[in-house]
Amino acid sequence: MFRPLTWGWKSFLPSATLLSMRSISSVANSSLKLVNKVAVVTGSTNGIGFSIARRLAQDGAHVIISSRKQQNVDQVVDILQREGLSVAGTVCHVGKAEDRERLVATALKHCGGVDFLVCTAGVNPLVGSTLGSSEQVWDKILSVNVKAPALLLSQLLPHMENRGTQEIQGTILIPSSSLLICFPFQPQKLGAYNVSKTALLGLTKTLAVELAPKNIRVNCLVPGLIKTDFSRVVSTEKSFCTKKKKKKHQLNHC
Ligand SMILES: NC(=O)C1=CN([C@@H]2O[C@H](COP(=O)(O)OP(=O)(O)OC[C@H]3O[C@@H](n4cnc5c(N)ncnc54)[C@H](OP(=O)(O)O)[C@@H]3O)[C@@H](O)[C@H]2O)C=CC1
């Protein structure tokens, strides 16, 4: 659905690339699958969130852009509006209650309700051991990666219900992690982050069951390694990239 961006896309994208993205966008526009739909995408001023937001807008949705920095929000809203896409933006640090409230208010002000919530915002991985992580690190990672999507959804849910007669009333997308699949022998490098992303699998399953009676779909996205600022730490860390002979660990089974 989305295409990964190259490193530092804002400064490196040549105008030819932007042009080709515009022509992709006009192809996508012709179908307008999501016309009259509204999408809120957290962490959408860069990387995966930006690509998802752009694609949803190319398919006809009104998209609310958000991230922590006003300057990033303004820049992305400007870029996407120049492409003829329907977007508005607001600052939202997903770990801050008042920012989440403003995000909900912005979506309602511009669009009157919400059909898609994409919770892309996540804390950068800390390269360090699980048990070496301080209480402050745990609090930050769990607050932004796990608590924030649930709290934001609880605020948005009343505005996602009764949005038409379709079988599916709303969709929630939560990016989890592929680290345990791609780098199963490196958990010691990203322990607290891995725990938070594993918790998102549980959150997705729990919410999927809880919200099914309301015809609201909840899915987890496991993107693989996408070259973004966020994943640079893994791509540049030699120990993650080299194919060392792996020491076999005995897993205990019940
Ligand atoms: N890249 C990868 O390989 C993979 C990434 N993921 C997950 O995908 C998500 C996005 O990653 P990726 O696109 O690589 O990251 P990027 O660093 O490219 O983009 C992160 C975006 O989130 C915003 N952001 C960061 N912190 C917050 C916050 N607390 N509240 C709101 N917005 C925030 C940033 O803008 P600003 O600085 O303005 O806040 C930026 O727009 C993460 O949840 C990550 O765990 C999952 C699997 C693989």
Ligand SMILES: O=C1Nc2ccccc2C1=O
């Ligand atoms: O979830 C993930 N977060 C990441 C950050 C850097 C590299 C890979 C990943 C993941 O698979």
